[in-house]
Amino acid sequence: MKNLKYDMIGASMSGENSHPQTNMETLGIKYFHATPQSISDSWWFWACEYDESLDLPSYINELNVDPMECIGWGLNEETAIDIRSKINKDVLD
Secondary structure (H helix, E strand, O other), X not given: OEEEEEEHHXXXXXXXXXOHHHHHHHOOOEOOEEEXXXXXXXXXXXXXXXXXXXXXXXXXXXXXXXXXXXXXXXXXXXXXXXXXXXXXXHHHO
């Protein structure tokens, strides 16, 4: 389970113009929570489940950030704790 960053400009330049959440669904990526980041023209998708053997499009990259550091950036404390729990549970399984 990983957190992913969806670059909207990169997606557009690649010819992908559907909504990020719709595109993630089309790609078979399930996520626990999605946070739009207007300042960076991106979306952060938390606790994603997908077939990691498949190559992701160039506009989707791993988001290496602790959700607890993102409280106030679209996450509240409760959601950040839930995300961290889901990711840690996946690591332990």
